[in-house]
Amino acid sequence: MRWLNTVRGKLMAVVLLTTALALVVAGITMLTHDLSVYRQSWVSDLSTEASILALSTAPALAFDDHEVAQRNLSAMRARAAVLVAALYSPDGTLYASFVRQGASPPASRIPTAVLGTHISAQYVDLSQPVVFNAERLGTIYLRARYDLMGRITAYLSIFALVTLLSMLVALALSTALQKIITRPLDEMATVARQVVDRRDYSLRAHATTQDEIGLVVAAFNSMLDEVQSRARALEQSNTALTGEVADRQAAEEALREADRRKDEFLATLAHELRNPLAPIRHAVKLLEAPGANDRQRQWGREVIARQVQRMALLLDDLLDVSRITRGRLDLKKDYVELASLVASAVETARPLIDSKQHILQIELPTEPLELEVDPLRLSQALSNLLTNAAKYTDAQGQILLRVSLDAQRLTLLVKDSGIGLSPAAIPRLFEMFSQIDSAIDRAEGGLGIGLALVKGLVALHGGTVEARSSGAGHGSEFSIHLPRSVIISRRLTAEVEQSVVVTVAGPRGKVMVVDDNRDAADTLSLVLRMSGHEVLVGHSGKDALELGSREHPDAIILDIGMPDMTGYEAARRVRREAWGRQVLLVAVTGWGQEDDKEKARAAGFDRHLTKPIDPNQLEDVLTAFLAAAGRH
Amino acid sequence: VSLSSTTRAILTMLCVTVATGGPAAAADGYSEDAVKAAFLYRFAGYVEWPPETAVDPSFTIAVLCADGVVRELARLLPGHGIKSRPAQVRTIKSLRELGDARILYVGPGHCSELSLTGVTSRPVLVVTDNDRGLDQGSEINFLLVDRRLRFEVSLSAADRAGLKISSELLSVALRVQGGRLR
Numbered sequence: 175m176r177w178l179n180t181v182r183g184k185l186m187a188v189v190l191l192t193t194a195l196a197l198v199v200a201g202i203t204m205l206t207h208d209l210s211v212y213r214q215s216w217v218s219d220l221s222t223e224a225s226i227l228a229l230s231t232a233p234a235l236a237f238d239d240h241e242v243a244q245r246n247l248s249a250m251r252a253r254a255a256v257l258v259a260a261l262y263s264p265d266g267t268l269y270a271s272f273v274r275q276g277a278s279p280p281a282s283r284i285p286t287a288v289l290g291t292h293i294s295a296q297y298v299d300l301s302q303p304v305v306f307n308a309e310r311l312g313t314i315y316l317r318a319r320y321d322l323m324g325r326i327t328a329y330l331s332i333f334a335l336v337t338l339l340s341m342l343v344a345l346a347l348s349t350a351l352q353k354i355i356t357r358p359l360d361e362m363a364t365v366a367r368q369v370v371d372r373r374d375y376s377l378r379a380h381a382t383t384q385d386e387i388g389l390v391v392a393a394f395n396s397m398l399d400e401v402q403s404r405a406r407a408l409e410q411s412n413t414a415l416t417g418e419v420a421d422r423q424a425a426e427e428a429l430r431e432a433d434r435r436k437d438e439f440l441a442t443l444a445h446e447l448r449n450p451l452a453p454i455r456h457a458v459k460l461l462e463a464p465g466a467n468d469r470q471r472q473w474g475r476e477v478i479a480r481q482v483q484r485m486a487l488l489l490d491d492l493l494d495v496s497r498i499t500r501g502r503l504d505l506k507k508d509y510v511e512l513a514s515l516v517a518s519a520v521e522t523a524r525p526l527i528d529s530k531q532h533i534l535q536i537e538l539p540t541e542p543l544e545l546e547v548d549p550l551r552l553s554q555a556l557s558n559l560l561t562n563a564a565k566y567t568d569a570q571g572q573i574l575l576r577v578s579l580d581a582q583r584l585t586l587l588v589k590d591s592g593i594g595l596s597p598a599a600i601p602r603l604f605e606m607f608s609q610i611d612s613a614i615d616r617a618e619g620g621l622g623i624g625l626a627l628v629k630g631l632v633a634l635h636g637g638t639v640e641a642r643s644s645g646a647g648h649g650s651e652f653s654i655h656l657p658r659s660v661i662i663s664r665r666l667t668a669e670v671e672q673s674v675v676v677t678v679a680g681p682r683g684k685v686m687v688v689d690d691n692r693d694a695a696d697t698l699s700l701v702l703r704m705s706g707h708e709v710l711v712g713h714s715g716k717d718a719l720e721l722g723s724r725e726h727p728d729a730i731i732l733d734i735g736m737p738d739m740t741g742y743e744a745a746r747r748v749r750r751e752a753w754g755r756q757v758l759l760v761a762v763t764g765w766g767q768e769d770d771k772e773k774a775r776a777a778g779f780d781r782h783l784t785k786p787i788d789p790n791q792l793e794d795v796l797t798a799f800l801a802a803a804g805r806h
Numbered sequence: 807v808s809l810s811s812t813t814r815a816i817l818t819m820l821c822v823t824v825a826t827g828g829p830a831a832a833a834d835g836y837s838e839d840a841v842k843a844a845f846l847y848r849f850a851g852y853v854e855w856p857p858e859t860a861v862d863p864s865f866t867i868a869v870l871c872a873d874g875v876v877r878e879l880a881r882l883l884p885g886h887g888i889k890s891r892p893a894q895v896r897t898i899k900s901l902r903e904l905g906d907a908r909i910l911y912v913g914p915g916h917c918s919e920l921s922l923t924g925v926t927s928r929p930v931l932v933v934t935d936n937d938r939g940l941d942q943g944s945e946i947n948f949l950l951v952d953r954r955l956r957f958e959v960s961l962s963a964a965d966r967a968g969l970k971i972s973s974e975l976l977s978v979a980l981r982v983q984g985g986r987l988r
Contacts, residue, residue, distance in 0.1 A: 233852070233978040238955075239956075242977060307851035
């Protein structure tokens with residue numbers, strides 16, 4: 175019964191069973207009807223026969239003609255079904271008879287007086303009176319073959335033939351028709367098997383019909399849609415979970431790293447706080463020692479002051495970082511000249527830079543830029559970078575500070591020729607307590623919070639920090655990027671010419687800048703201050719004379735065109751003063767004709783420079799003069 | 807009831823005749839005359855008379871020269887009809903007494919010499935009982951064959967008399983003479 179497991183087989187079975195059942199019911203009904211009709215017509219035929227026979231034999235009976243009676247009965251020979259025909263006298267005795275060969279003869283007396291039809295399994299017996307002129311002349315008796323079984327057998331054989339043919343036709347027809355039903359089912363089954371085998375939920379069955387099977391196919395497809403979308407969702411959530419786990423692992427790792435760095439930081443902090451204690455203790459012992467002379471006591475006091483200062487700075491940095499991380503540091507914004515800010519930062523870092531005999535090169539935009547920032551904090555950030563550069567660069571190294579401006583931002587770059595950074599160290603450079611391992615052993619020490627402080631301070635200004643290095647031993651670059659919004663200068667120009675300030679570790683002096691244009695005076699004074707000079711600023715000839723007599727500068731840089739007196743006049747007056755005879759006098763004019771230079775020389779100027787002043791040239795002049803004067 | 811009793815009587819007669827044959831029947835009292843009477847009665851059923859002759863309300867069988875048959879008929883007919891009319895038998899001495907009778911039976915013996923000329927053209931069924939009966943002009947003539955009563959029919963006589971004789975009667979006749987149908 176394997177074939178019953180397929181829809182095709184079941185359909186076939188249904189068709190055949192239905193056909194067979196219909197045929198059997200129809201056959202039985204028709205057989206019953208046929209037998210009933212057969213019987214009725216048979217009886218009817220036979221009684222007609224008997225009536226005719228009665229009519230024809232009536233005269234023979236009436237006139238007692240035995241021969242005629244015999245002849246009349248013999249006419250039944252033509253009726254094959256009639257086996258016996260007999261004529262009985264009114265008193266019941268046999269008068270004449272016809273008996274077909276092989277049939278049993280009739281009774282000599284009429285068996286029962288009952289007239290009518292008697293049907294047995296094999297025979298139909300029929301008795302009918304012979305009446306003429308209301309006179310009963312006798313009884314006619316017929317016995318005919320009643321072939322019920324023959325009839326049924328013939329009927330059944332026809333029925334069997336019809337059934338066989340019907341089945342064959344039904345089989346052929348259903349085979350052709352079931353394809354309409356089974357093809358979409360087969361296709362769906364194939365798709366279902368493929369889906370199960372390959373786990374490919376993108377497969378779809380094609381609905382070709384609009385009937386229930388079409389509906390089932392459509393439902394199957396939409397179920398596949400559902401399964402597919404769920405499988406996809408599951409996959410996505412798996413991916414998301416994997417990602418989440420990875421994130422958590424990374425976070426855990428980061429936490430562990432932070433913990434490790436905190437431990438290291440604590441160790442470093444302890445070390446850093448303890449470091450100054452030894453020299454202080456020695457100094458105190460020296461101060462307490464009875465045999466110490468003044469020079470030794472002086473040294474002790476200086477040691478204590480220096481170490482205390484160092485600790486104070488350390489603690490200040492710590493407090494600042496702490497404030498930034500807790501969001502407690504408020505900026506005190508103010509308008510400040512970029513050059514002034516840079517000068518302040520350079521001034522802070524200068525002692526270390528000088529002590530290690532580094533060459534610092536500063537590049538600033540020529541045009542003055544006014545910023546709205548917290549001057550103290552931004553300068554602190556910049557000086558931190560400079561200090562770092564100086565700290566991590568071996569003696570007599572080179573440090574470049576370059577301020578540049580593009581369309582988006584203002585960039586303060588500090589580049590050194592120092593120990594550099596490994597690429598792996600860069601990403602975490604600005605995090606707290608991330609002192610470079612290789613740098614820990616360096617004499618400078620430190621808590622490793624400098625860069626974190628820089629980052630925090632710059633971030634407070636809306637800026638970002640950046641570190642770059644070509645690798646260990648190849649120097650490093652640190653940049654502070656500030657948005658242009660910090661610039662409030664009225665004289666913004668898209669392209670800013672770079673001026674170069676070269677700071678050499680040369681002699682330093684006291685320089686006075688006199689210019690009625692305050693911006694010009696300030697810019698120049700900042701440049702000079704960054705070069706390490708002590709700078710005085712005046713805005714008129716009178717200022718020059720007054721400040722000069724009080725401060726005794728080494729050099730005076732005089733603008734020629736001033737309202738109260740010309741530069742020439744001022745120069746002549748300075749030369750007349752006792753302090754002014756040895757002063758280096760530099761004239762600054764907007765024009766540089768030979769005539770002008772001659773006039774300047776006559777007025778007592780040592781040098782004549784034209785605007786804009788090249789800081790390098792000025793520095794060369796100053797250095798040469800100071801060196802000749804024996805200053806350091 | 808009366809019909810059935812008549813029938814029974816006739817049947818009884820016939821049965822006796824058939825079972826025992828003529829002489830035996832005669833010996834048993836069911837004589838040849840009784841059979842002849844029954845035959846005469848039955849002939850009426852197979853013959854049609856012209857309608858205009860139906861004036862007499864009764865159906866009369868006239869018998870000439872056969873007292874035995876008259877006796878049997880007289881016993882058979884009373885109370886019974888032929889052609890829906892009461893039947894009666896009348897003995898006549900000459901043909902002039904025939905009257906409205908429909909059937910005339912002329913007995914054997916001397917009567918058979920009688921001329922039937924005056925009767926044959928009338929609508930009367932003439933039944934004779936001798937060897938030359940039909941030649942005399944009768945429609946039916948009794949014969950005794952193998953001790954059994956048979957009869958012969960003359961259709962030409964019937965035509966002449968204006969009578970129609972049923973073919974059924976002809977089928978049991980011993981011989982039929984001059985019939986257009988035969």
